Amino acid sequence: MKKNTKEHEIDLKSWLFKFRAKWYLFVICSLIALAGAYVYVKSSERIYKFSATLLLGDQHTGSKKAQELLNLLEVQNKGIKVEDEIGLLTSTEMIRKAMLHLDFNVSYYKVSDHWLNSIGNIVVEEQYKTAPYTIKLDTNANQLVDVPMEVKMLPGNKYELTVKGKDVARYNFKNHTVLEYLPEVEFTKVLPVGQPYKDKYMSFTLLPTKDADVSPAKKHYFTINSLDSQVGHQQANLTVSPIEREARVLWLVSQGSIPDKEILFLNTLMNTYVANDLQEKNNNGRKTLEFIENELASLTDSLRQSKLALSSFRSANRIANIDVQSNISYEKLSQLEMEKARITTDKIYYQNILEQIQNGNGIAQSVSPTVAGIQNPNLNNLFLELSELNKQKAGYEVNATQKNQLLQVLEGKIASTKSSIVANLKNLIRSADISIQDVDRRMGQIEGNLAKIPENERRLMDLQGQMEFINKRYDFLLEKRAEAAISLATNTTDKKIVDHAALASVGPINVKPKMIYMLALLIGLAIPAGFIVLMSNVDNTIQGKNDLSAITSIPFLGVIAHGSKSDKLAVMNNPRSAIAESFRSVRINLQYLLSEGSFKVIGVTSSISGEGKTFCSVNLSSELAMSGKRVVLIESDMRKPTFGKYFDTHNAAGLSSYLMQGLPLEEVIQQTAVENLDIIPCGPIPENAIRLLELPKMRELLDQLKEKYDYVVVDTPPIGFVSEYFILMKHMDTNLYVVKHKYTDKTMLGQINELYAAKKIKNIYMVINDLDYSNTYEYGYKKKASYYYV
Known part of the structure; x- marks a missing residue:
């Protein structure tokens, strides 16, 4: 390709x-x-653009005192985010609050006097404060919402109400909820003007406006709007954005058809937003003050309990001054330790004396009670008495013997005195043990009291610290309560309306x-x-010469003009027609390309049936004959013979008779009404056309015809359906391939392109058939030559 x-x-x-x-x-x-x-x-509906500007404060909004107080109470202040404020301003809840301040519950409409409204309610105008009537809703009753209600004024101070709709909501205006959806509502009623109308679905009163045009010819209707529909409508038409990046001035833009309504809505929305901000700040202030009051009440109780606990602890532990009390205890303990040491020393001394007396080592004769430190008077007297007796005994022993009665009396006294001393020593030792035990007991009490001093001191300090902390916190909150009350009384909002709503577009934006x-x-x-x-x-069909040149390299010979389908022999019946002229052009081009005597056999084929292959072969043969050449036309398509549509002929004898039965050539050639043009029809339809065409007699036939005629034109079968053409093409000197304008698919040329590229076919030319000059740019100029044709 x-x-x-x-x-x-x-x-x-x-x-x-x-x-x-x-x-x-x-x-x-x-x-x-x-x-x-x-x-x-x-x-x-004409939609206009409205705008307003609103200033947001910085993160320190409201009273500075309140901010300081909130900071002191560890409330984290993260500042204002513009995106958050935009989200709050455009939120459903904020718009809902604004709509509750507006009386947009009923919308009024007028059907204009325009010829388009004869088709239907096409040109409709909303009326705001200009309607010829007003609807006074009973908001305590349920209403049908979001459905048109047509009003037609009638004579006699009456009006006709027509309601028609599907899936109509029955709405409760008290809590703004849909009670139910009615599948279909349709009724018409005549009602008196100015009197309440009430049924199970709705309740309202229609009041005429003073000096209003309420002619019956005027068409009006109204719609009761639910709060959700109003909020949804306004929210869809509202956009809020900062005037520039990082700016705290917001630009509010709304769209609507009624300037007064939209301006009122924007102003109400901004006022609601500012009032809501102040209300939230006041709520926060009141909550802060309430919190402080609760804390003060709690601290009053705690302070009283802490003072009582401290006093009870001092009384229970007899603590006036814990430092003085600890010093006295330490002095008493020191004295008791000294007393214990003295008593222990005396005890040991008594024990030593007793041991010496009992051992008889003579300590009684040598010891001096005073020197020995014995403080007991009785014991001292006994020791003095014993010392005196021992002196007397020593004096008697110098002159007396052991049997001396006076000496014996002295020894008896000495023995009795020693017994008294021993008894006294034992008593003193027992007395010392008792004294030591008493001192240990007293020391133990003092040491126990001293051991309790750190715990008491810690507990006392805890109680004193707790009381002081509560007292300081109480004083602090008393001060802050006064500040919070002042802050609440002087609280303000820093959100400010900069520009009130106004029309922002010169004309309608839609x-x-x-x-x-x-x-x-x-x-x-x-x-x-x-x-x-x-x-x-x-469209993948052939549109003209350019299309053909784009898909094949086969040379182009010419075009055949579009004509009447009933005129089969156009070149003979209408020689001045465009078709006849196009065949002359093809004939001249063909004769120019072919040299005399060298190319006599011309084969005409196409891709499929219906492309005008036979039509072209018949008319081209007629044109050659009319130019003075002797021409014979052979119908080789023995499967589907069509010559009977062009010539008054018969198929009793023809090509098949010559090839199969061996009839003489003269019996198969038939003359036509066209001078110099003979034809050989296909004859009886054979069972196997390919086998006949492969016979040597086909070559003999063509050789005989070339001797007798100037041109032999062979009308071959289409190559897209059967294979006869591939048998006949070896006999052809020249081949014409016919494609039909806006009929032949471009893909059908693939097979002939392959043959041409492989050089298996020679001297082939393309012809476009049935081309309408008025429908192609390439040959459009030929329309101007129509006066040359008849």
């Missing part, structure tokens, strides 16, 4: 020709688009007639253009 080097180039002239050929599509689509634009301009009409015109032109481009790209 030939590759087109200009495959991606756009032939603007060709596309313009295609568009011009379908000019009526552009006119129709443009008119429809402009009509739709007109209806849109007339029926669309309906701009010039732009809409221009856009409609462009759409009206673009739709048919796109359709033509799409159909051209989808």
